[in-house]
Amino acid sequence: DQQVKQNSPSLSVQEGRISILNCDYTNSMFDYFLWYKKYPAEGPTFLISISSIKDKNEDGRFTVFLNKSAKHLSLHIVPSQPGDSAVYFCAASLVNFNKFYFGSGTKLNVKP
Amino acid sequence: GAGVSQSPSNKVTEKGKDVELRCDPISGHTALYWYRQSLGQGLEFLIYFQGNSAPDKSGLPSDRFSAERTGGSVSTLTIQRTQQEDSAVYLCASSLEGDGSPLHFGNGTRLTVT
Numbered sequence: 001d002q003q004v005k006q007n008s009p010s011l012s013v014q015e016g017r018i019s020i021l022n023c024d025y026t027n028s029m030f031d032y033f034l035w036y037k038k039y040p041a042e043g044p045t046f047l048i049s050i051s052s053i054k055d056k057n058e059d060g061r062f063t064v065f066l067n068k069s070a071k072h073l074s075l076h077i078v079p080s081q082p083g084d085s086a087v088y089f090c091a092a093s094l095v096n097f098n099k100f101y102f103g104s105g106t107k108l109n110v111k112p
Numbered sequence: 113g114a115g116v117s118q119s120p121s122n123k124v125t126e127k128g129k130d131v132e133l134r135c136d137p138i139s140g141h142t143a144l145y146w147y148r149q150s151l152g153q154g155l156e157f158l159i160y161f162q163g164n165s166a167p168d169k170s171g172l173p174s175d176r177f178s179a180e181r182t183g184g185s186v187s188t189l190t191i192q193r194t195q196q197e198d199s200a201v202y203l204c205a206s207s208l209e210g211d212g213s214p215l216h217f218g219n220g221t222r223l224t225v226t
Contacts, residue, residue, distance in 0.1 A: 044215075045217070046214035099168060103154050104152075
């Protein structure tokens with residue numbers, strides 16, 4: 001039973017445009033959400049996070065939006081760059097932080 | 113090193129053999145996690161350590177899987193009598209306190225069971 005879902009396995013975007021990656025979750029008790037980026041043959045690296053008390057967090061070109069009523073979060077990358085091409089995982093955690101639940105990932109391809 | 117180190121990076125083993133995977137977390141990180149990623153799947157939680165104790169082993173898929181952590185540092189994940197469905201990338205991650213600090217992942221061990 002997957003509690004965090006990324007329904008788009010892949011996304012292709014032109015350089016300079018906005019990339020929007022989506023993530024849905026089922027457990028309303030989740031209160032901390034993260035996005036990770038993964039290049040081939042490397043481990044995921046932390047990108048940005050948001051706590052459930054916020055609905056938006058911004059860091060440079062990356063913004064994460066949280067819609068708790070819809071149990072949905074999204075990652076916006078603007079402007080997209082070819083170096084952003086990677087697999088993006090969203091993750092969610094309960095208050096005890098002992099376990100992070102990951103989605104299956106979305107492979108982003110930014111075309112030059 | 114500055115990051116999480118995992119060894120070996122690749123392991124090919126015959127079905128039925130035992131394997132041991134090693135993780136060296138970032139120095140000072142008290143929380144350590146094991147995940148695995150099977151082909152086309154997301155990251156599946158296996159086990160969490162806080163110090164040397166494992167308060168959450170709920171993700172271990174069967175009793176063939178075990179893990180230990182010694183000295184609050186190095187961890188080993190052991191898979192006994194490997195099966196083909198154990199083939200996956202096994203990822204180790206550590207975090208400063210296990211208090212929501214972002215996880216820092218190693219590059220993983222790619223296990224192939226033939």
